[in-house]
Amino acid sequence: MSLTIEEVRHIAQLARLSLTADEEARYQVQLSAILDYAARLRAVDTTAIPPTASVLPLDAPLRPDEVRPSAAGAQILAHAPEATDGMFRIPPVFP
Amino acid sequence: MIDLAALSLLEASHGLRAGAFSSVELTRACLERIQRLDAALFAFVFVSPEGALQQARRADQALTRWRKAPSHALSLLTGIPVAVKDVLCVQGMPATAGSRILEGFLPPYTATSVQRLIDAGMVIMGKTNTDEFAMGSSTENSSYGVTHNPWDLSRVPGGSSGGSAAAVAAGLCFAALGSDTGGSIRQPAAFCGITGLKTSYGRVSRYGLIAYGSSLDTVGGLARSAADLLPVYQTIAGHDPLDSTSLSASVPDVNLQTGDLRGLRIGVPREYFIDGMQASVERGVRQAVEAFRSLGASIQDLRLPHTDLALPVYYLIAPAEASANLARYDGVRLGPRRGKGDLLDQFLETRGALFGPEVKRRIMLGTYALSAGYYDAYYGQAQKVRTLIKQDFDDAFRQVDLIACPVTPTTAFGIGQHGDDPLSMYLEDVFTLPANLAGVPGIAFPVGSDDAGLPISMQLMAPSLGEAGLFHAAHAYQSVTAWHKERPAL
Numbered sequence: 001m002s003l004t005i006e007e008v009r010h011i012a013q014l015a016r017l018s019l020t021a022d023e024e025a026r027y028q029v030q031l032s033a034i035l036d037y038a039a040r041l042r043a044v045d046t047t048a049i050p051p052t053a054s055v056l057p058l059d060a061p062l063r064p065d066e067v068r069p070s071a072a073g074a075q076i077l078a079h080a081p082e083a084t085d086g087m088f089r090i091p092p093v094f095p
Numbered sequence: 096m097i098d099l100a101a102l103s104l105l106e107a108s109h110g111l112r113a114g115a116f117s118s119v120e121l122t123r124a125c126l127e128r129i130q131r132l133d134a135a136l137f138a139f140v141f142v143s144p145e146g147a148l149q150q151a152r153r154a155d156q157a158l159t160r161w162r163k164a165p166s167h168a169l170s171l172l173t174g175i176p177v178a179v180k181d182v183l184c185v186q187g188m189p190a191t192a193g194s195r196i197l198e199g200f201l202p203p204y205t206a207t208s209v210q211r212l213i214d215a216g217m218v219i220m221g222k223t224n225t226d227e228f229a230m231g232s233s234t235e236n237s238s239y240g241v242t243h244n245p246w247d248l249s250r251v252p253g254g255s256s257g258g259s260a261a262a263v264a265a266g267l268c269f270a271a272l273g274s275d276t277g278g279s280i281r282q283p284a285a286f287c288g289i290t291g292l293k294t295s296y297g298r299v300s301r302y303g304l305i306a307y308g309s310s311l312d313t314v315g316g317l318a319r320s321a322a323d324l325l326p327v328y329q330t331i332a333g334h335d336p337l338d339s340t341s342l343s344a345s346v347p348d349v350n351l352q353t354g355d356l357r358g359l360r361i362g363v364p365r366e367y368f369i370d371g372m373q374a375s376v377e378r379g380v381r382q383a384v385e386a387f388r389s390l391g392a393s394i395q396d397l398r399l400p401h402t403d404l405a406l407p408v409y410y411l412i413a414p415a416e417a418s419a420n421l422a423r424y425d426g427v428r429l430g431p432r433r434g435k436g437d438l439l440d441q442f443l444e445t446r447g448a449l450f451g452p453e454v455k456r457r458i459m460l461g462t463y464a465l466s467a468g469y470y471d472a473y474y475g476q477a478q479k480v481r482t483l484i485k486q487d488f489d490d491a492f493r494q495v496d497l498i499a500c501p502v503t504p505t506t507a508f509g510i511g512q513h514g515d516d517p518l519s520m521y522l523e524d525v526f527t528l529p530a531n532l533a534g535v536p537g538i539a540f541p542v543g544s545d546d547a548g549l550p551i552s553m554q555l556m557a558p559s560l561g562e563a564g565l566f567h568a569a570h571a572y573q574s575v576t577a578w579h580k581e582r583p584a585l
Binding site: 008050 | 199200201203204296297310336339340342404406407408410411418422425426427428429430431432437438439441442443444446447448450452455456458459460462463466472473475476477478479480481482483485515516517518521532533534559
């Protein structure tokens with residue numbers, strides 16, 4: 001298989017996904033199959049072929065720096081798992 | 096007493112304008128059908144009967160005012176019930192994207208595409224079921240339940256816009272909005288026997304669309320015919336300053352003609368007729384191509400040599416983009432939060448518990464393809480091959496005006512058929528993925544039915560911004576055939 005179980009655990013950690021042992025084993029098989037299939041791209045000669053990041057030209061249109069209304073704070077805070085005094089209450093980055 | 100829900104969108108529109116019936120009556124007819132049929136279909140994840148009737152009453156007032164002064168323009172869409180795929184935000188309605196990680200989310204704003212329909216007086220009935228974060232080809236990946244195909248309840252409606260397709264096919268509404276990142280409008284339209292349009296990348300604003308693969312995502316529509324779909328397309332298309340990838344090209348008026356397609360060059364790519372595809376699907380598509388020939392189009396053989404690379408390219412690029420787009424769902428500031436330990440533990444637990452398996456697979460695929468040491472071989476190479484696939488289309492459109500091909504290798508498959516084999520599910524998308532990689536528009540419409548009575552459909556693709564050509568051709572076909580008039584027995 002393309003992926004070892006350690007690699008699956010490493011990817012899951014990078015992606016911040018907790019997996020059960022069952023999921024780890026299942027995804028190892030499934031992801032390996034998909035990556036094996038995707039490996040056929042390696043045989044394609046892409047010398048001097050530029051990558052396509054977007055089918056449209058990537059220029060960022062600008063606008064005048066004018067203040068515009070955006071959503072009301074209370075409306076957004078209503079979806080916070082924890083909110084205090086109009087602020088998001090979040091877990092500390094450094095415990 | 097005419098069955099209002101059985102009317103076409105244009106018939107309903109004419110009836111409203113003539114005062115033959117009201118938007119409230121039309122909306123009630125749809126609500127009655129939803130109440131009667133949607134328990135078995137599960138096309139809608141959210142319906143707002145009171146909200147819909149309130150919008151209908153406003154539309155009736157607009158229609159009354161218009162009848163007194165008909166010189167004022169009034170959108171054809173005024174008073175017409177429409178459904179919205181649950182990846183598009185509508186203020187006042189929940190938006191789940193088929194995911195538990197967005198459970199309870201009420202968007203503080205409305206997507207531009209939906210707002211344009213609201214401004215045109217359409218009645219938003221509710222939100223339709225979708226594969227989670229639009230990742231899927233069957234709507235089986237919704238965390239809220241599976242949508243059933245109205246033609247055969249044991250089969251999938253397709254995905255990821257399966258709810259929208261089922262709702263239109265079952266007459267629960269007259270049109271629906273969907274999104275198409277790898278085929279998610281065209282394939283469910285094909286499985287449900289209706290007309291579905293993937294728009295050119297950048298043609299319709301993505302503001303308010305919950306992002307999956309940002310270089311591939313498009314917003315489009317579904318209806319029971321090209322003629323019905325046209326006003327929906329014209330209303331949602333066009334530049335939006337809120338979407339920096341939206342094209343500034345104007346949206347031309349389209350007057351649908353019938354009949355003569357002389358001068359139209361249609362290419363049929365041999366790479367889209369593969370071993371293992373359902374024989375009746377191939378037959379149905381080829382017969383439809385002959386119908387285009389009888390209408391005067393010239394048909395030619397075409398090569399799109401990199402077609403078979405579209406699948407591996409898509410299943411590296413889309414997951415890579417998804418892994419970035421879905422990184423925001425972390426339980427820190429918004430949404431449900433899981434885990435009792437430190438910050439890392441809460442990230443892991445929130446995302447682990449609330450994302451479904453397909454989403455987790457794609458996030459991991461994308462993370463791997465972008466990770467140090469693998470980026471060049473996987474993601475980098477996929478981007479280069481994407482250029483080759485786009486060049487195939489650029490070359491083809493120098494020789495032909497439209498490309499004709501199947502939408503899917505088979506008709507609608509059974510619920511559970513692809514079991515635990517994601518790759519076999521991905522192979523359903525082989526004919527739809529290339530258009531997303533190239534950014535070109537495509538329209539799917541029914542051209543027959545198989546021995547099990549399931550719809551067989553075909554697809555036309557055009558160069559970017561070529562939607563008018565798609566509508567002309569599809570409408571010409573629908574003017575001389577009746578497949579789009581078939582209705583599932585419900």
